[in-house]
Amino acid sequence: MKGIVFTEFFEMVEEAHGYETVDKLIASCNLSTDGIYTSVGTYPSSDMFELVQKLSDQSSTSIPDLLFAFGGHLFHTFTQKYQSFFQDHTHAFDFLVTLHDHIHVEVKKLYPDAELPSFAYQRTDNHSMEMTYSSERKMSDLAHGLLHHCLGYYDHRFSIEKENIVEDGSVVLFKISIV
Numbered sequence: 001m002k003g004i005v006f007t008e009f010f011e012m013v014e015e016a017h018g019y020e021t022v023d024k025l026i027a028s029c030n031l032s033t034d035g036i037y038t039s040v041g042t043y044p045s046s047d048m049f050e051l052v053q054k055l056s057d058q059s060s061t062s063i064p065d066l067l068f069a070f071g072g073h074l075f076h077t078f079t080q081k082y083q084s085f086f087q088d089h090t091h092a093f094d095f096l097v098t099l100h101d102h103i104h105v106e107v108k109k110l111y112p113d114a115e116l117p118s119f120a121y122q123r124t125d126n127h128s129m130e131m132t133y134s135s136e137r138k139m140s141d142l143a144h145g146l147l148h149h150c151l152g153y154y155d156h157r158f159s160i161e162k163e164n165i166v167e168d169g170s171v172v173l174f175k176i177s178i179v
């Protein structure tokens with residue numbers, strides 16, 4: 001997993017609870033590093049899962065809720081750091097269909113060791129679209145948070161339904177409706 005996921009995760013925790021909480025969290029985990037992550041490095045996904053699990057225990061917030069919130073934080077960072085991906089669109093669906101064939105492809109070119117989810121789309125019209133998320137990392141709650149903030153970013157009023165296609169969460173269907 002790319003270091004940017006870790007550095008952004010620590011930033012979110014620091015913004016919400018302060019630096020001491022980040023320190024305590026790192027100290028309570030058995031990580032592959034001493035808690036030093038650089039944004040371009042690559043680290044075991046198990047480190048992230050342990051951090052999320054421990055933060056969930058320590059903050060009494062469920063793992064899905066934490067990942068959803070992290071999606072919001074990450075989306076904000078992406079809009080700041082990679083503005084060019086967002087600025088050519090006025091409708092969230094136009095942006096979202098570029099995710100699989102363009103954005104994550106560019107990420108993979110830049111970081112060949114990036115582990116990215118795949119998305120399949122079914123777009124009926126400007127009001128409804130289905131996206132199927134597939135990933136061994138089973139981080140659909142993170143995808144949900146990213147999607148939620150993406151729809152808000154483009155000023156839509158919307159609803160998102162989420163349904164596990166495979167029980168373990170490796171394949172998940174999102175039904176997005178703009179109202």
Ligand code: HEM
Pocket residue numbers: 001002003004005078082085099103104107113114115116117135136137138139140142143144146147150
């Ligand atoms: C709404 C838009 C987006 C969604 C729903 C999305 C979804 C995801 C998810 C769920 C992951 C976690 C890994 C997994 O589930 O297998 C991920 C990883 C990642 N995404 Fe996206 N993404 C979005 C936009 C972007 C943008 C704009 C960028 C930046 C150019 C980006 C770059 C990355 C990177 C660097 C990773 C980490 C890969 C790794 O750890 O190896 N994503 N994405």
